[in-house]
Amino acid sequence: MVNRRGFERSLVVKTVAEGLQWQIVMDGEIACVSGLALGDPSIWGERDAQPTVYIHRIATDAKFRGNHFAKHIIAWCAGYALGNDRNYNQVGYPWRQRTVAQA
DSSP states (O other): OOOSSOOOHHHHHHHHHTTOEEEEEETTEEEEEEEEESOOHHHHGGGGGSOEEEEEEEEEOGGGTTSOHHHHHHHHHHHHHHHTTOOEEEEEETTEEEEEEEO
């Protein structure tokens, strides 16, 4: 996978250690990875007080582009949020916030 922006290694390691790093495997290969965060006050400020799931760092191997993984990740995450007492599932950046599921 080619990473255009770069991910801070310590953040990825923390996400894995917390059990919040997920992968999609196709034909025995990692096709896509994504991380979740259950809070990030440095980005969301006061809005971080809400019980929220944030989707971070979706990366798709170029070989598997076109499989609409983001759509599937968002749908899965909505169920994850509701099943884990999280009311919101947000995708995007703080300047372009979009709520995709609400309990």
